[in-house]
Amino acid sequence: KPVVFTFSLFALRSTTAFHTHTTMGRTDAPANVHSPSDSSTILAETATDKESSSSSSSSSSSRQHEEEDAADDRITILGFGSLLSEKSSRLTFPNLTNFRLGRVPNYRRVFCHPASIFFQRGIADLDSLQISSLSTEYEEGHPGFVVSIYEVPNEGMMVNDIPSQAYLEREEEFDIIRVPFAELNENKVASSKTGIICARSTDEAYLKRWGVDRFNENYKRFGLDTIWGWSKDSGIRPCAVYLRHCYLSAKSMGDVCLDSFLDETFLADRTTTIREYLETHPEILETEPPPELASRYGG
Numbered sequence: 144k145p146v147v148f149t150f151s152l153f154a155l156r157s158t159t160a161f162h163t164h165t166t167m168g169r170t171d172a173p174a175n176v177h178s179p180s181d182s183s184t185i186l187a188e189t190a191t192d193k194e195s196s197s198s199s200s201s202s203s204s205s206r207q208h209e210e211e212d213a214a215d216d217r218i219t220i221l222g223f224g225s226l227l228s229e230k231s232s233r234l235t236f237p238n239l240t241n242f243r244l245g246r247v248p249n250y251r252r253v254f255c256h257p258a259s260i261f262f263q264r265g266i267a268d269l270d271s272l273q274i275s276s277l278s279t280e281y282e283e284g285h286p287g288f289v290v291s292i293y294e295v296p297n298e299g300m301m302v303n304d305i306p307s308q309a310y311l312e313r314e315e316e317f318d319i320i321r322v323p324f325a326e327l328n329e330n331k332v333a334s335s336k337t338g339i340i341c342a343r344s345t346d347e348a349y350l351k352r353w354g355v356d357r358f359n360e361n362y363k364r365f366g367l368d369t370i371w372g373w374s375k376d377s378g379i380r381p382c383a384v385y386l387r388h389c390y391l392s393a394k395s396m397g398d399v400c401l402d403s404f405l406d407e408t409f410l411a412d413r414t415t416t417i418r419e420y421l422e423t424h425p426e427i428l429e430t431e432p433p434p435e436l437a438s439r440y441g442g
Contacts, residue, residue: 228392391442
């Protein structure tokens with residue numbers, strides 16, 4: 144069987160061990176969380192919390208997956224944002240094969256954290272807080288969302304279930320964890336099918352992995368004092384160019400995928416769906432990227 148991984152365009156792990164179910168970060172930071180006086184007060188969770196959430200059974204499962212992954216030369220990717228479309232996926236993985244759709248249950252897809260790359264590319268709008276990228280977070284019983292599934296060569300991306308340094312560099316702010324998934328032609332999730340999905344992490348984990356200098360370079364110089372500390376009522380909104388990109392990607396895959404993106408993707412309040420948001424802000428779908436980014440952010 145192929146090794147299975149899931150991530151969005153901006154996905155990465157921030158720990159050295161995967162957990163089948165991890166406790167996601169807090170979302171109860173102050174409303175003005177993008178400018179706190181002490182960034183340590185808005186950390187979404189602590190490394191200790193992550194360690195205590197791992198059971199002996201999940202550790203055994205992790206060891207089993209490590210043995211399986213080490214023997215495989217291909218990885219199965221599950222995309223949930225811009226990588227929902229084959230066109231967009233091929234920009235990152237030109238040698239992908241067997242593109243199809245599936246579903247991940249018990250996780251929420253949410254716009255709740257800023258992505259440094261949006262600022263670096265000049266498509267973020269801090270004044271209106273249209274700066275957010277997508278992530279996922281665990282919630283038992285949540286219906287989940289549709290994902291794309293495809294295989295790519297494991298050319299130095301993962302070694303013994305651990306992302307390579309190059310992989311981490313590209314996908315810097317996320318926690319990558321194993322989750323069960325089902326293909327759309329199946330009636331239920333098969334326990335034997337698990338993949339890696341990019342989930343919310345913490346400011347503390349980012350600082351531990353990359354250090355303060357990198358945080359200052361990628362976030363603080365753009366006026367941000369937190370990545371993962373945005374509260375439900377913070378007002379953070381999707382980056383318009385990126386949201387349009389994800390919408391077009393989902394639309395290209397048909398009604399099932401598009402409806403899932405519209406109705407099973409949420410703003411930071413965890414209540415407002417993207418369908419409702421776009422009905423209020425239809426101009427977003429007319430927000431085209433700069434000409435030099437037209438191909439990358441064109442669905």
